[in-house]
Amino acid sequence: MGYGFGDECRRRFYSTVSMENKACILITGASSGMGREMAVRFSAVCRVILNGRDTKRLEETRQLCTNPAEQLIWQYDLAKVEELESSFAAFMSAHQIRISYFVHCAGFMKTYPLKMVTAGLFQDTFNVNVISGALLIKSLMNRKMNDTALKSVVLISSNISNFGAKAFSVYGASKGAVDALMRSLAVELAPRVRVNSVLPGGVRTAMTEHMYQDQELINRMATAYPLGLGRVGDIYEAVNFLLSDKARWVTGQQFIVDGGRTINITG
Amino acid sequence: MKEQLAELLEVDEVKDSDVLKDFECWDSLTILSIIAWASENYGKTLLAKDVNEAKTVGGLLALLQ
Ligand SMILES: NC(=O)c1ccc[n+]([C@@H]2O[C@H](COP(=O)([O-])OP(=O)(O)OC[C@H]3O[C@@H](n4cnc5c(N)ncnc54)[C@H](OP(=O)(O)O)[C@@H]3O)[C@@H](O)[C@H]2O)c1
Numbered sequence: 001m002g003y004g005f006g007d008e009c010r011r012r013f014y015s016t017v018s019m020e021n022k023a024c025i026l027i028t029g030a031s032s033g034m035g036r037e038m039a040v041r042f043s044a045v046c047r048v049i050l051n052g053r054d055t056k057r058l059e060e061t062r063q064l065c066t067n068p069a070e071q072l073i074w075q076y077d078l079a080k081v082e083e084l085e086s087s088f089a090a091f092m093s094a095h096q097i098r099i100s101y102f103v104h105c106a107g108f109m110k111t112y113p114l115k116m117v118t119a120g121l122f123q124d125t126f127n128v129n130v131i132s133g134a135l136l137i138k139s140l141m142n143r144k145m146n147d148t149a150l151k152s153v154v155l156i157s158s159n160i161s162n163f164g165a166k167a168f169s170v171y172g173a174s175k176g177a178v179d180a181l182m183r184s185l186a187v188e189l190a191p192r193v194r195v196n197s198v199l200p201g202g203v204r205t206a207m208t209e210h211m212y213q214d215q216e217l218i219n220r221m222a223t224a225y226p227l228g229l230g231r232v233g234d235i236y237e238a239v240n241f242l243l244s245d246k247a248r249w250v251t252g253q254q255f256i257v258d259g260g261r262t263i264n265i266t267g
Numbered sequence: 268m269k270e271q272l273a274e275l276l277e278v279d280e281v282k283d284s285d286v287l288k289d290f291e292c293w294d295s296l297t298i299l300s301i302i303a304w305a306s307e308n309y310g311k312t313l314l315a316k317d318v319n320e321a322k323t324v325g326g327l328l329a330l331l332q
Contacts, residue, residue, distance in 0.1 A: 113296040115275065116303045167299050213314060 022047045022070075024099045024149075025243075026136070028078060029106035031057035033205030034156065037232035038103055038239060040064045043071055049099065051106065053077050072097070078106050078132035079124055088139050098149035099140055101243050104133035105156045108174075109207055111167040121170055129174040134181055141189065150193050152243045155182050156235070157197040159258040175199075179254055186252030194251040196242045201258025203230045227259035234259075268328065271308070275300050283325030287318075305331055 024047045029035030031052030039048050043065035051074045052058045058073045065071045074091045078084065092099075108128040110121060133155055140150045160168050161175040179197050186195040202221060204212050211217055222228060238257045241247055256262060273281045277292045287293055298318050305311040309331045321327040 110303065111299065112303050113300045115277075115296075116300045166296055210312070214316075 023101065024049060024097050025101040025103065026074075026099050026140070027051065027103045027105060028132070028136070029104075029156070030061050033105075033207060034200070034203065034232045034235045035103070035105035036061045036064070038105065038236050039071075040066075041233075041236050041240070043067065046101070047071065047097070049074055049097070051076060051078070079108070079127045081127045081131045081135060084132055084135050085139055088136065089145055092139075092145050098146055100149050100151045102136060102140055102150065102153045103156065103239055103243070104136065104154070104178075106132065107156065107158075107207065109171045112170065113167045114169060117170055122173075125170050125174045126177065129171075130177045130181060133178065134185075137185060137189075137195075141193070148192065152247075153185075153193060153195045154239045154242050155179075155195070155197040156239075157182070157199045157254065159199045159201045159256055159262050161197075161199055161254065163262060182254075183252045190251055194242075194247065196247070196251060196253045196255060198235060198238045198242065199254050199256045199258065200235050201225065201230055201256075201261040203232055203235065205232065224264060225259040225261050226264055230257070230259050268331070269324075271304065272301075272324065272327070275304060281324045283323065283328070285324040287322060287324065287327065301327070 022045070025042050026049040027035050027039050027042070028051040030039040030048070030050035031054045035052070039050055039061050042048055048065060048071045050058050050061055050071060053075065055073075055075050058075060062068045062071050062073060072095060074088070076084070076087050106128055108125050110125070112121060137153055140146050155178050157178045158171070158175040160172040161179050164172065179199075182195050182197045189195060202208060202211075202225075234257055238255050242250065242255060269281055273279060275297065276290045278290065290297070295315070298315050301318055302313050302315065305313045311331055313330060317330060318327065321330055
């Protein structure tokens with residue numbers, strides 16, 4: 001770190017935040033994988049609000065952060081979209097914070113072939129991947145709750161968004177929706193707030209661990225990914241850039257970080 | 268249990284002795300469906316390899332016990 005987003009975070013000061021000068025960043029999905037990595041890395045320069053469902057793993061993330069005592073946990077099941085706004089409002093008012101940056105990294109993936117698809121699966125997937133992210137942006141744009149603190153948002157999509165794969169219809173549709181949401185909000189919230197998305201390729205995390213049990217798949221990936229296997233830190237770097245002022249003229253964009261997987265048409 | 272499996276295999280009914288590979292709809296997606304079904308309804312984590320090695324309907328159902 002020590003450049004771009006980091007410096008910016010350090011400089012920021014909100015008079016409403018009495019206990020410190022650091023900008024706050026909300027990260028959903030902070031209890032695992034990419035979200036945990038981002039929480040830990042951003043905690044060096046920001047105050048981090050960690051969201052997830054699993055209290056124990058959220059606490060583990062907090063302990064991995066710089067200054068754990070400074071970081072806040074908002075434990076909430078994002079699938080409960082009906083009460084999401086009121087729960088978040090209560091959290092914000094209890095802690096009297098203002099949030100400048102938001103990364104929606106929580107994700108729900110079930111790879112079901114069409115014959116296993118149900119309305120419930122669509123609802124669960126869209127609630128977590130799309131609707132909760134949209135409602136959180138709405139809350140963060142509310143002046144009573146967050147003044148005009150919000151500056152930049154990154155939604156974690158997936159490289160499936162622009163492509164197709166067997167058994168990925170529901171998840172793929174939800175990530176396509178994430179990107180469509182991202183574009184319209186980028187226009188609606190400009191010029192004050194920038195909204196972009198990051199589209200990772202396959203990275204080994206809790207979400208995909210079951211796939212990596214298969215050595216054949218690992219071998220296939222090694223050939224399909226021109227740059228080889230990726231890491232959670234690779235996703236963090238892209239997010240860091242998009243949140244920072246270095247990306248001040250970038251909004252409404254899909255940033256694909258997949259080691260070249262989706263441009264590889266080697267037969 | 269057998270009724271649901273018959274549904275997944277797109278037939279009216281299944282017998283323990285039916286060979287999985289002989290079902291007309293048997294392919295990688297059906298295997299994925301079975302894995303999803305086992306996880307959803309029986310909390311079992313099956314790998315594609317397990318399903319293939321089960322060979323018959325009876326063998327598959329035994330994995331879910
Ligand atoms: N790994 C990949 O290959 C890959 C590829 C492309 C895109 N992505 C996307 O990257 C993002 C991060 O995934 P990951 O690989 O880091 O997965 P992960 O390690 O499984 O983490 C998923 C996170 O989402 C949270 N989450 C899930 N459902 C939630 C809910 N109902 N309420 C609140 N939080 C919830 C989980 O929190 P709890 O565990 O506390 O519930 C967890 O922190 C996801 O949006 C995923 O779709 C991943």
